[in-house]
Amino acid sequence: QxxxxxxxxxxxxxxQQQMKSEGKGSKTPFRDSLxxxxxxxxxxxxxxxxxxxxxxxxxxxxxxxxxxxxxxxxxxxxxxxxxxxxxxxxxxxxxxxxxxxxxxxxxxxxxxxxxxxxxxxxxxxxxxxxxxxPAIEEARSSSPALVVADPNTCSFQFDPVGLRKFTSSCDVATAALTKAGVPYDVQPAAAGSLAMVNVGSASVTSYEAAGLTKEEGKAKADAFGAELKTALTTAGYPAKADGSRINxxxxxxxxxxxxxxxxxxxxxxxxxxxxxxxxxxxxxxxxxxxxxxxxxxxxxxxxxxxxxxxxxxxxxxxxxxxxxxxxxxxxxxxxxxxxxxxxxxxx
The missing domain is CATH 1.20.1250.20 (MFS general substrate transporter like domains)
Incomplete structure (x- = not known):
């Protein structure tokens, strides 16, 4: 390209070469451009x-x-x-x-x-x-995912330089589903309540990451991730695309x-x-x-x-x-x- x-x-x-040879170029091109x-x-x-x-x-x-x-x-x-x-x-x-x-x-x-x-x-x-x-379409049809959360705790997760931390239970849940490639709907919940992910017959409670130590945060993230992964797998959401089904x-x-x-x-x-x-x-x-x-x-x-x-x-x-x-x-x-x-x- x-x-x-x-x-x-x-x-x-x-x-450009012709212009330079004739002495017609700008000596202050940036200023002249403006x-x-x-x-x-x-x-x-x-x-x-x-x-x-x-x-x-x-x-x-x-x-x-x-x-x-x-x-x-x-x-x-x-x-x-x-x-x-x-x-x-x-x-x-x-x-x-x-x-x-x-x-x-x-x-x-x-x-x-x-x-x-x-x-x-x-x-x-x-x-x-x-x-x-195609398994994503099929799982979405049979077992739609739903995030139930206080809308005031859900952020616009724009982070172009990787410095912001999104720590609310809503942000933790929605980021996890987005990274897993799982489409979902959002349903308002009572103010101050922890976000929950409902998928199929399972319900997974998210957590507040603010104020946790590094070790506590990792433990919470691992536990939530494992429970969410089990729920998504049971509902038919693929952890990765099946190569035999790719057209x-x-x-x-x-x-x-x-x-x-x-x-x-x-x-x-x-x-x-x-x-x-x-x-x-x-x-x-x-x-x-x-x-x-x-x-x-x-x-x-x-x-x-x-x-x-x-x-x-x-x-x-x-x-x-x-x-x-x-x-x-x-x-x-x-x-x-x-x-x-x-x-x-x-x-």
């Missing part, structure tokens, strides 16, 4: 292109891998091989959509990829569950669709960003929205999605984050960004 982006940007390098209309353009590019590209890219590769291995409990080696197969099938489309963008335009392909991802992410990830670990062709097809959207947003993005900004401040102007878009909007996707899943018990609720960001880019990019395929990048 990076090499393809470099190949797309080759005309820009020629233009002036007037260019600052507005950078913000529009961030929200109308880079952010959407980032969540579709991260969603289609990194979150898909996380979903397979952590939510669906497919073993790590198989998960990597499935992703690798989908990427191998998808790689030619980076070139195809880069080529197509030279003919019909960059903007419409990037925004079409964002729109398709937003519309189809939930059914695709449901398809992944169906093909990769490999169906799983790879779902993953390939996700990769296809990645190729749509990523294939033309280098050329699009190059052509949006004037040559004298291009490197700085395109770098800021691109790296903020990928670093922040894309980088926070796993943490935000996990928090959304833990807060609702819905394995697919975390997808609303990339869906909303992708739709934001479709609207802002569609209304306020121009097409660039015929732009002379030497000016």
């Amino acid at each position: 990076r090499r393809f982006a470099q190949l797309q940007a080759d005309p820009h390098r020629h233009a 002036k007037g209309g260019n600052l507005k353009l950078m913000l529009l590019v961030l929200l109308g292109a880079a952010a959407g590209q980032a969540v579709v890219w991260y969603g289609g590769q990194f979150y898909a891998l996380f979903f397979l291995s952590s939510m669906l409990k497919v073993d790590a080696t198989t998960s990597y091989l499935l992703i690798a197969a989908a990427l191998a099938l998808g790689v030619p489309f980076f070139i195809f959509f880069g080529w197509l963008s030279d003919r019909i335009g960059r903007k419409k392909i990037i925004l079409a990829g964002c729109l398709l991802a937003a519309v189809t992410y939930i059914p695709i990830f449901k398809g992944l569950t169906h093909f990769a670990n 490999y062709a169906g799983t790879i097809f779902m993953l390939w669709l996700l990769v296809l959207y990645v190729t749509m947003v990523y294939g033309p993005i280098a050329a699009y960003l190059v052509e949006l900004f004037p040559t004298r401040i291009r490197y700085t102007s395109m770098s800021l929205p691109y790296h903020i878009g990928n670093g922040w909007f894309g980088g926070f996707l796993p943490a935000i999605s996990f928090a959304l899943v833990a807060g609702t018990g819905n394995l697919y609720y975390g997808l609303w984050y990339p869906i909303i960001i992708a739709l934001m880019s479709v609207v802002i990019g569609g209304l306020f960004l121009r097409e660039t395929k015929d732009v002379d990048i030497t000016k």
